[in-house]
Amino acid sequence: MLTQAPKGTRDMLPQDAYLWHWIEQKEREAAARAGYREIRTPVFEHTELFLRGVGDTTDIVQKEMYTFKDKGDRSITLKPEGTAGAVRSFIENHLFAETLPCKVYYLNAPIFRYENPQSGRLREHHQFGMECFGGKEPTVEAELISTLMGMLTSLGLKNLSVHINSIGCPNCRPKYHAALKQYLGDNIHCMCATCRERFEKNPLRILDCKEEKCRDIVKDAPVILDCLCDECREHFNQLQALLTAQKIPFEIDPHIVRGLDYYTKTVFEIIMQSGREGLALCGGGRYDGLVEQLGGPATPAAGFGIGAERILIELRNQNLLPPEPSTTDVYVANLGADMKIPAFSFAQALRALNVKADSDLNGRSLKAQFKYADKIGARYVALVGGDEYARGVIKLRDMATKEEKELPVDTAAQAVADML
């Protein structure tokens, strides 16, 4: 127990660090190219923010939040998603008073949900996300989606397609709810308990049900796309035209409704292609009412979140994980007790010249030092040996070609740095 990480959590181990750095670099670059700047918000927020923001009828809020009382008797919740915190910060820091749109991204922020872990699902996972405040046109969604696809493409991922839908706005959604309820009619009594509850609180989510009997009933239900108001329809059409112009493949999937209540108009997902096919890699959409709902000025907005662990799964399945780069350019071996100080100093001199250098920390034999140098993938071994040192030189061995040459001690560090 003591030496066991809590259920559903994972350590990021040193041998995997380069993968995370690689992904984060691509995320940073893609976001920066589109004019998004980084934002970091707290790992925890007041519980109320998520109740009001995410919606108290959602599964996330009802059964998946890490909520606790702090010592000041405040109800605190570990972030179960990324958008609410960003919106809170946008309002609290009066970013709405600055030049709009305000475009921000968060880099693999930890996200917490109390669920049973399984493949691609953890209790703590990490999301990269982008949020755009103060842009009302569908170009916002097009920008988000194309930036995201550009990022995924730069990682080498292929065959990813975007699934989009529109779930309307406060003007047209009530009409759809009415149409859906009328269609369901008495059949609602044949549906599962969850759906019967949804019927009253959030009829749209009935479309999301996976129960066979519910799916059968819902199969021929009216589609929200047919009920959109003129503005929403036009918005959705323009988004499709924008994506088509960018040659971004997409599918219209009228069953995407998303599990968060704040979405309006556009919702979209990117689905995993290999391994756990159908699992969402990314989810997002437009949330024009959220800023105002949380106490800010009416501000149109849109964003998405994408799970880093799921990107890694998809990369692995598509066989795209790069090998770990060498951590060491030069291993400095010492031979003879008197050589320990000169060897350590030489390693330090190399480091000062920005060379990745390593040296013995265990008093190991020369043979063992070479073996170690080989294991860590050092390109060169610099031998600081008594004989050579007495002659004022250091021997440098190229581990791949086995070629050795001697370098004057005074200029050896610079000479090595120049070779790399």
Place this chain on the structure above:
RNA sequence: GUGGGUAUAGUUCAGUGGUUAGAGCGCCAGAUUGUGGCUCUGGAUAUCGUGGGUUCGACUCCCACUACCCACCCCA
């Protein structure tokens, strides 16, 4: 929250109701005196997940708990 599977050295896995629990890989050290990857030799490392129970005796059988893997719900 529900269902199925699993739990033995660092790791991947064997193993039998009964004396000192094994193997491959990995790790460490040697193979004539200052040189890695291959080979050979030797060595260290396991309260057999935790806690109960059955039994003369449990790593092995039973129960509970915990964790991991997989799936449902839902989601990234």
